[in-house]
Amino acid sequence: MQYGYFDDQNREYVITRPDTPLPWINYLGCESYFGIISNTAGGYSFYRDARLRRLTRYRYNNVPFDLGGRYIYLRDNETGDYWSPSWQPTGSDLEHYTCRHGMGYSTISGARRGIAASTRYFVPLGENLEIWQFTVTNHRLAPAQLSIFSAIEFCLWDAQDDSTNFQRNFSIGEVEIEDGVIYHKTEYRERRDHFAWFACSAELDGFDTQRDTFLGGARGWDRPIAVERGQSGNSVAHGWAPIGSHHVRLTLAPGETRRILFVLGYHENPKDAKFDPPDSQTVNKKTVKPVITKYLVPANADDAFYKLRDYWAGLLGICQVSTPDVHTDRMVNIWNAYQCMATFNMSRSASFYESGIGRGLGFRDSNQDLLGFVHMIPERARERILDLAATQLPTGGAYHQYQPLTKKGNNDVGGNFNDDPHWLILGVAAYLKETGDWSILKAPVQYDNQPGSEQALYEHLQRSFRYTLDRLGPHGLPLIGRADWNDCLNLNCFSDTPGQSFQTTTNKEGKVAESVFIGGLFVLAAKEMAAIAKHSGDVDEAAGYLAEGARMEQTVREHGWDGEWFIRAYDDSGDKVGSKDCAEGKIFIEPQGFCVIAGIGLEDGLARRALDSVRKYLATPHGIVLQQPAYSRYYLNLGEISSYPPGYKENAGIFCHNNPWVIIAEAMAGNGDAAHDYYSRINPSAREPIGDIHRCEPYVYAQMIAGRDAPTHGEAKNSWLTGTAAWNYYAITQWILGIRPSYDGLEIAPVIPVRWSGFAATRKFRGVTYHIAVQRKGPGNKVKLTVDGRPLRGNIVPGPTDGRSESHINITIE
Numbered sequence: 001m002q003y004g005y006f007d008d009q010n011r012e013y014v015i016t017r018p019d020t021p022l023p024w025i026n027y028l029g030c031e032s033y034f035g036i037i038s039n040t041a042g043g044y045s046f047y048r049d050a051r052l053r054r055l056t057r058y059r060y061n062n063v064p065f066d067l068g069g070r071y072i073y074l075r076d077n078e079t080g081d082y083w084s085p086s087w088q089p090t091g092s093d094l095e096h097y098t099c100r101h102g103m104g105y106s107t108i109s110g111a112r113r114g115i116a117a118s119t120r121y122f123v124p125l126g127e128n129l130e131i132w133q134f135t136v137t138n139h140r141l142a143p144a145q146l147s148i149f150s151a152i153e154f155c156l157w158d159a160q161d162d163s164t165n166f167q168r169n170f171s172i173g174e175v176e177i178e179d180g181v182i183y184h185k186t187e188y189r190e191r192r193d194h195f196a197w198f199a200c201s202a203e204l205d206g207f208d209t210q211r212d213t214f215l216g217g218a219r220g221w222d223r224p225i226a227v228e229r230g231q232s233g234n235s236v237a238h239g240w241a242p243i244g245s246h247h248v249r250l251t252l253a254p255g256e257t258r259r260i261l262f263v264l265g266y267h268e269n270p271k272d273a274k275f276d277p278p279d280s281q282t283v284n285k286k287t288v289k290p291v292i293t294k295y296l297v298p299a300n301a302d303d304a305f306y307k308l309r310d311y312w313a314g315l316l317g318i319c320q321v322s323t324p325d326v327h328t329d330r331m332v333n334i335w336n337a338y339q340c341m342a343t344f345n346m347s348r349s350a351s352f353y354e355s356g357i358g359r360g361l362g363f364r365d366s367n368q369d370l371l372g373f374v375h376m377i378p379e380r381a382r383e384r385i386l387d388l389a390a391t392q393l394p395t396g397g398a399y400h401q402y403q404p405l406t407k408k409g410n411n412d413v414g415g416n417f418n419d420d421p422h423w424l425i426l427g428v429a430a431y432l433k434e435t436g437d438w439s440i441l442k443a444p445v446q447y448d449n450q451p452g453s454e455q456a457l458y459e460h461l462q463r464s465f466r467y468t469l470d471r472l473g474p475h476g477l478p479l480i481g482r483a484d485w486n487d488c489l490n491l492n493c494f495s496d497t498p499g500q501s502f503q504t505t506t507n508k509e510g511k512v513a514e515s516v517f518i519g520g521l522f523v524l525a526a527k528e529m530a531a532i533a534k535h536s537g538d539v540d541e542a543a544g545y546l547a548e549g550a551r552m553e554q555t556v557r558e559h560g561w562d563g564e565w566f567i568r569a570y571d572d573s574g575d576k577v578g579s580k581d582c583a584e585g586k587i588f589i590e591p592q593g594f595c596v597i598a599g600i601g602l603e604d605g606l607a608r609r610a611l612d613s614v615r616k617y618l619a620t621p622h623g624i625v626l627q628q629p630a631y632s633r634y635y636l637n638l639g640e641i642s643s644y645p646p647g648y649k650e651n652a653g654i655f656c657h658n659n660p661w662v663i664i665a666e667a668m669a670g671n672g673d674a675a676h677d678y679y680s681r682i683n684p685s686a687r688e689p690i691g692d693i694h695r696c697e698p699y700v701y702a703q704m705i706a707g708r709d710a711p712t713h714g715e716a717k718n719s720w721l722t723g724t725a726a727w728n729y730y731a732i733t734q735w736i737l738g739i740r741p742s743y744d745g746l747e748i749a750p751v752i753p754v755r756w757s758g759f760a761a762t763r764k765f766r767g768v769t770y771h772i773a774v775q776r777k778g779p780g781n782k783v784k785l786t787v788d789g790r791p792l793r794g795n796i797v798p799g800p801t802d803g804r805s806e807s808h809i810n811i812t813i814e
């Protein structure tokens with residue numbers, strides 16, 4: 001069944017009942033201030049770093065799942081009936097409910113007994129605050145006497161400490177209340193120079209800042225005593241749990257509508273001007289007051305919203321397509337691009353499945369994510385690349401993760417994931433192809449954030465490449481280290497102690513276990529390095545890369561081919577992983593996808609055989625599983641992969657992130673039908689009708705769909721923050737639709753389903769808007785291009801030389 005519908009016109013997904021199988025969420029903010037919000041107003045906000053600078057509190061693994069949020073309560077002052085127009089936290093019956101998740105905003109509406117209320121939540125561009133535009137209408141025939149209560153719970157900044165260190169936390173909470181604005185200033189007295197504020201545009205009838213006063217003893221957010229009584233306690237929090245709640249009383253005539261703004265913000269003061277007067281402990285509010293005043297004016301809030309809408313229209317307008325498939329269109333034009341921006345902002349840190357306290361930005365993850373967002377925000381992509389590269393180690397290896405606030409490598413996780421360095425090469429290649437900004441290669445970048453260690457980014461790429469050459473195993477394949485792309489293939493770990501981390505526990509030195517996957521990755525990286533060197537005029541160096549790539553390709557063919565598919569790895573004993581010789585885990589998806597992407601076997605049929613094996617052994621109606629047969633027990637020599645019950649996650653789950661590798665591989669092999677078929681199997685929009693099986697949001701990809709060995713085959717998990725977003729976007733736009741930035745211009749090479757008569761697209765690329773019309777004339781993939789009426793030799797459009805900013809490309813496929 002479905003829980004809502006797509007409103008493509010407005011770029012919204014409309015949820016029509018609150019009891020979705022899981023919280024269906026959206027992101028607010030796209031610069032520094034962020035929030036996540038569920039369809040029942042659950043979630044939290046933070047400034048830049050979900051762990052270190054958390055504004056509002058969220059309770060993990062709660063029941064209901066999404067408790068802790070941006071809540072509004074309505075109370076009928078005549079009957080005492082109270083409810084939440086967002087359904088939670090009271091869970092009261094609503095006669096009407098919708099949640100519209102849009103681009104950077106969510107509007108949640110609910111009506112009960114003739115009182116309709118709606119709140120639009122968003123973060124204005126350029127500001128560190130969120131606006132709740134609340135509207136209430138009386139549809140009754142008689143006047144209504146209402147109370148409105150807002151409610152948030154403050155987090156004491158460090159979200160990890162906040163949820164563990166209670167012996168301290170219960171004594172440090174501090175607030176100030178001035179002119180109805182609630183200021184949360186815990187730890188401001190000592191080293192912090194930042195505080196949060198929560199304001200309301202209406203005249204207040206009261207407020208609360210102490211949680212216990214608002215909720216009452218032994219009560220939850222579902223029935224606060226203040227709401228039940230219709231009266232705030234005007235409490236001032238000292239210690240315990242500071243909250244922010246405003247109380248507004250209204251009388252609404254029949255048919256009357258009122259609007260109220262609630263604004264929650266984050267603010268920093270100069271270190272030497274924290275207090276006012278300077279010798280007091282009172283927060284200096286001079287710098288924040290103009291901001292507060294501005295956004296309590298309805299017209300300013302509206303204006304900020306329209307600017308946000310235009311901003312997203314601009315970003316999404318860079319690539320728009322019109323194909324015979326509605327699911328393709330809405331993912332490419334709206335939701336997949338939008339999800340790519342979320343992965344840019346969040347990496348894997350904050351979702352309903354990533355707690356925001358565990359991980360920072362992943363080196364591998366964020367480099368790959370570039371594929372999905374570089375065309376929308378090239379300047380920020382550049383900055384991201386330079387940040388990532390600055391965490392690289394002098395060896396060419398990389399910290400696996402870094403914290404966004406400090407931009408320093410995360411010591412807890414460390415490095416030695418031997419695939420990591422190559423993703424920097426691929427990320428930079430994607431940036432160069434999109435922008436043509438070769439100057440980035442000369443940018444000086446530190447190693448391990450050490451001042452004085454600066455070298456040109458190009459040298460970083462060279463070290464990435466050499467990292468593998470310095471670490472080859474007995475077969476000449478790359479050593480795997482702690483893991484490769486598959487974090488759970490831990491061939492040097494041998495952990496037999498419960499609770500140990502498979503990724504970070506002490507590993508064996510690891511001079512034997514090799515990865516065929518990294519072999520494929522290396523071959524691809526070699527090609528990119530060669531192209532980059534050639535473009536920079538260094539022909540000898542380019543030839544060197546190609547020679548290394550060719551040697552590795554030969555090694556993969558010799559030691560990485562199993563007869564019908566590519567082997568996955570060699571373990572610490574030199575035994576094959578992912579081979580017909582194995583009892584379980586005979587065939588894996590990763591090397592089939594990636595070796596073909598690297599071009600191995602495209603000429604001589606190996607690629608076709610590998611892809612046929614994928615179809616035969618790994619493809620299910622819900623997507624392609626990671627390996628088969630699933631591991632039925634724990635294997636000491638394989639690590640975490642075998643820790644998962646069969647069918648979940650890396651143990652034969654449909655790990656959506658690597659499905660696009662096969663999609664791209666099929667497109668490269670010229671099979672548009674298979675490519676688009678695989679694409680559609682995991683396309684969330686296409687899965688909307690099976691909402692009860694899929695369970696996650698139908699508008700974004702999830703990391704995983706349970707594989708055929710799982711009792712819940714087809715069930716998605718871990719939505720939003722996954723490399724699936726970038727890879728699928730890349731697969732559909734660049735390989736199936738074939739609109740592909742290249743070093744020398746825009747390459748056009750669609751490999752679309754045979755039944756498609758064609759498609760149209762608009763793509764902005766290096767300052768030119770290309771209007772692309774594709775028409776199928778025969779069943780193959782041979783393309784002929786005319787550019788602005790003139791036939792083009794080949795299929796790379798070099799870009800107009802006469803300064804024109806529009807260009808029309810007509811393509812026929814035969």
Ligand code: GLC
Pocket residue numbers: 348362364365484485486487488650657703722723
């Ligand atoms: C997670 C990680 C990613 C890894 C994948 C496979 O999605 O974020 O880095 O490649 O799992 O293990």
Ligand code: GLC
Pocket residue numbers: 487488503640649650
């Ligand atoms: C777990 C997950 C995997 C993730 C890894 C690193 O092992 O299964 O998907 O990549 O943690 O955080």
